[in-house]
Amino acid sequence: MDKKYVIVDGANVAYEEVSAGGDPRVSNIISMRQALMDRGYSPVIIVDATLRHEIDDPEQLESLIDSGTIRQAPAGTDADYFILQTAERQEALVVSNDSFKNYRDEYSWLNDRKVPFMIIKGQIELHAPDLPHE
Secondary structure: OOOEEEEEEHHHHHHHOOOOOOOOOHHHHHHHHHHHHHOOEEEEEEEOHHHHHOOOOHHHHHHHHHOOOEEEOOOOOOHHHHHHHHHHHHOOEEEOOOOOHHHOOOOOOHHHHEEOEEEEOOEEEEOHHHOOOO
16 A cells, blocks of 8 residues: 655754754654654645755755755745645645634635644654544
């Protein structure tokens, strides 16, 4: 069976547990990717272009973008649009704690397909009822 796509709000994940200096963490994104792959999903991680200026390890983020592991929304655009549009086209779940309030009317399926999460001491905790094992 082909792996099912899940779309990840990369910036939202990066900011969930920040570094000692208050910066969003690349390691959060890497841990989330691994947690989803361990559950049999194929994660598509999308970040804002501005994240490279805020993240704790910009070089590592750039490397992940260059390798295609992370997708970066075009500069000057809203990554939320690309996250939701991709999820709609792929009929995929969305891993994010964002309320996406500006998009609720356009994407009526959002409540049913959004998977909330927590990161506690680097460990990913997904809201399991919303993310069944494949």
